[in-house]
Amino acid sequence: xxxxxxxxxxxxxxxxxxxxxxxxxxxxxxxxxxxxxxxxxxxxxxxxxxxxxxxxxxxxxxxxxxxxxxxxxxxxxxxxxxxxxxxxxxxxxxxxxxxxxxxxxxxxxxxxxxxxxxxxxxxxxxxxxxxxxxxxxxxxxxxxxxxxxxxxxxxxxxxxxxxxxxxxxxxxxxxxxxxxxxxxxxxxxxxxxxxxxxxxxxxxxx
Numbered sequence: 001x002x003x004x005x006x007x008x009x010x011x012x013x014x015x016x017x018x019x020x021x022x023x024x025x026x027x028x029x030x031x032x033x034x035x036x037x038x039x040x041x042x043x044x045x046x047x048x049x050x051x052x053x054x055x056x057x058x059x060x061x062x063x064x065x066x067x068x069x070x071x072x073x074x075x076x077x078x079x080x081x082x083x084x085x086x087x088x089x090x091x092x093x094x095x096x097x098x099x100x101x102x103x104x105x106x107x108x109x110x111x112x113x114x115x116x117x118x119x120x121x122x123x124x125x126x127x128x129x130x131x132x133x134x135x136x137x138x139x140x141x142x143x144x145x146x147x148x149x150x151x152x153x154x155x156x157x158x159x160x161x162x163x164x165x166x167x168x169x170x171x172x173x174x175x176x177x178x179x180x181x182x183x184x185x186x187x188x189x190x191x192x193x194x195x196x197x198x199x200x201x202x203x204x205x206x
Contacts, residue, residue: 013058013180017053031053048100051176058087059087062088063084065084082110082113090106104168109160111157111159115152118149118152118156130149130152
């Protein structure tokens with residue numbers, strides 16, 4: 001459930017983009033009515049409308065996420081704040097310049113930020129954040145945790161590069177599909193693979 005909650009803006013981005021492609025006239029009306037004041041020149045072309053409307057909804061959804069957690073007095077993960085900052089900056093630039101280059105960079109910046117945080121924490125602060133998250137569920141030897149941490153760092157770097165490859169070598173609709181299904185699918189495969197490798201430690205901790 002927590003995973004779906006954090007994925008909520010991405011799911012909305014995908015849904016609104018697909019709806020805008022299927023209903024271009026109505027989507028154009030919405031963009032002209034609600035976003036014209038935020039778009040440089042005040043006008044967006046029909047081809048720009050789906051990504052602009054989807055980006056605007058994703059920004060609103062990200063703000064709503066944080067607002068909901070604050071109202072419920074829940075702990076907000078640091079990466080949710082980082083994700084909100086990135087979507088506001090890159091999403092805002094996408095809308096203002098009506099240029100999807102910025103929003104296409106957003107997942108990569110987020111992935112590489114995660115990798116950088118993990119790397120700095122592990123190498124310089126001597127704190128393995130992956131261990132902090134996972135050690136309650138399993139009893140892993142101390143020499144294994146750095147490998148687990150570096151595996152996540154490598155995965156995030158790879159995902160950032162892959163996002164750029166798809167974003168700038170394929171049409172925008174293909175990138176939108178990859179953003180949800182490709183990103184989520186690869187994350188699922190990576191987590192399952194890691195769980196299999198660490199399964200013996202999970203059993204020992206029961």
